[in-house]
Each structure stands twice: as C-alpha cells, then as structure tokens.
Amino acid sequence: EPEVTQTPSHQVTQMGQEVILRCVPISNHLYFYWYRQILGQKVEFLVSFYNNEISEKSEIFDDQFSVERPDGSNFTLKIRSTKLEDSAMYFCASRPGQGDTEAFFGQGTRLTVV
Amino acid sequence: GENVGLHLPTLSVQEGDNSIINCAYSNSASDYFIWYKQESGKGPQFIIDIRSNMDKRQGQRVTVLLNKTVKHLSLQIAATQPGDSAVYFCAENRNTGKLIFGQGTTLQVKP
Numbered sequence A: 001e002p003e004v005t006q007t008p009s010h011q012v013t014q015m016g017q018e019v020i021l022r023c024v025p026i027s028n029h030l031y032f033y034w035y036r037q038i039l040g041q042k043v044e045f046l047v048s049f050y051n052n053e054i055s056e057k058s059e060i061f062d063d064q065f066s067v068e069r070p071d072g073s074n075f076t077l078k079i080r081s082t083k084l085e086d087s088a089m090y091f092c093a094s095r096p097g098q099g100d101t102e103a104f105f106g107q108g109t110r111l112t113v114v
Numbered sequence B: 001g002e003n004v005g006l007h008l009p010t011l012s013v014q015e016g017d018n019s020i021i022n023c024a025y026s027n028s029a030s031d032y033f034i035w036y037k038q039e040s041g042k043g044p045q046f047i048i049d050i051r052s053n054m055d056k057r058q059g060q061r062v063t064v065l066l067n068k069t070v071k072h073l074s075l076q077i078a079a080t081q082p083g084d085s086a087v088y089f090c091a092e093n094r095n096t097g098k099l100i101f102g103q104g105t106t107l108q109v110k111p
Helices: none
Strands: A005-007 A010-013 A019-024 A031-037 A044-050 A053-057 A065-068 A075-079 A088-095 A109-113 B004-006 B010-014 B019-025 B032-038 B045-051 B056-058 B062-067 B072-077 B086-093 B099-101 B105-110
Touching: A005 A088, A010 A019, A019 A031, A019 A088, A019 A109, A044 A065, A044 A075, A044 B099, A075 A088, B010 B019, B019 B086, B019 B105, B032 B062, B032 B072, B045 B056, B045 B062, B045 B072, B072 B086
Parallel strands: A010 A109, B010 B105
Antiparallel strands: A005 A019, A019 A075, A031 A044, A031 A088, A044 A053, A065 A075, A088 A109, B004 B019, B019 B072, B032 B045, B032 B086, B056 B062, B062 B072, B086 B099, B086 B105
C-alpha cells in the first residue's frame, strides 16, 4: 500500500539552527501539506502546496518557515532559525485532489529544540 | 471561524461495548468531514469520512453520523477492541484543502 514517508523520525537541534524535514508524498498525489502537533495538543495546519507553489499558509508559517519540492518526489519543510517553541511533531500529508479526498499522513518527525 | 471541537477529552469503555465519540463544528459551510485515529507516536490514520449531503455512513465496525442542524458529528465504534485504544480526531475539510482538526478524544479500552 502506498504511503507517505518522512525522515528523520527524530531530530534534535540547537536553538537558532536550521533544520530541514523531509517527506516523500505518495507518487500520484498533487496536493501536499505540512501540519504540526505540539505534545498533547491537536494537529494544526501549517501550509499547503500545489503546482510548485504555496496555496495557503497559516499564521504559524512565518518567515522562518519555507517549503520546497526540489525534485519530483521530495517535499521539504525548512525552519531557518529554530526556537524552543518549534518543538513538536511535524506531519507531512498528501492527497490526490483538493476536494472530498482522503489526506494520507506520514509517521511524523519529532523535532526537539534545545 | 476555525473551530472544531470534541466534547470529551477521554472516554473509557469496556472491551466489547460500543463507543461513541462526539464532535462539534462551527463552520456551517463545511461540506466534508473526516475521522482520524492516532496511535502513540504515529501519524493520523484515516477511519471514515462523510459528505454534507449525507447524514450517516457506515464502515467496518464504525459509523459516522452528521447532524448539520446542530453542527454535530459523531463516531460510533461497535464492539470496541483493545486495538481501538488511541486518540480520535474529527477534522473539517475546507475548500482550500486544508484540514481543521478538533482537540481529540482519548479512547481507553478496558479488558
């Protein structure tokens, strides 16, 4: 069964450092997303990406965040200068269409900023 | 506004009993809803979805009910098993494709 894969599973970084979280969406999907989940809280939308550009972003997704699809398979989330409050699980998701279609989530990357 | 909520943070049931998890949403224009299950350390896993032109949809051991009048969604799990223990989220799909998640209900199944 096709799945969304994310690497690494756990990333520990020093405050102020840059991190790149990587995702390989399902191959025939067209819409890609990043979500964040702070420990014990709900899943929050960060950004959606379609046709090689951001289609929507949340208030959380400020200038420190960026996304890229550098080739035909990878989808990355970069945080330029990490803060303690960036510590969370980051989930990548993809879906074949925008409307009434299931979003498939990866297993997540646990980011710990120290 | 962007508000999807669940009524109870924790639900404890006996193995074999039926479970009902509730969710309230605020955006009356929403037309597609999804229930996700999240096990510890894993990503959300799709359980079942429902479109606003329906009021009930059944899957294997799960049923979703939608009441648009009161903007209420519920997930019913029949004959709950230990493997059903997880956090359950309802999510509201917006036209832009983003999902707005509720706070989550932790389902604990007692043997």
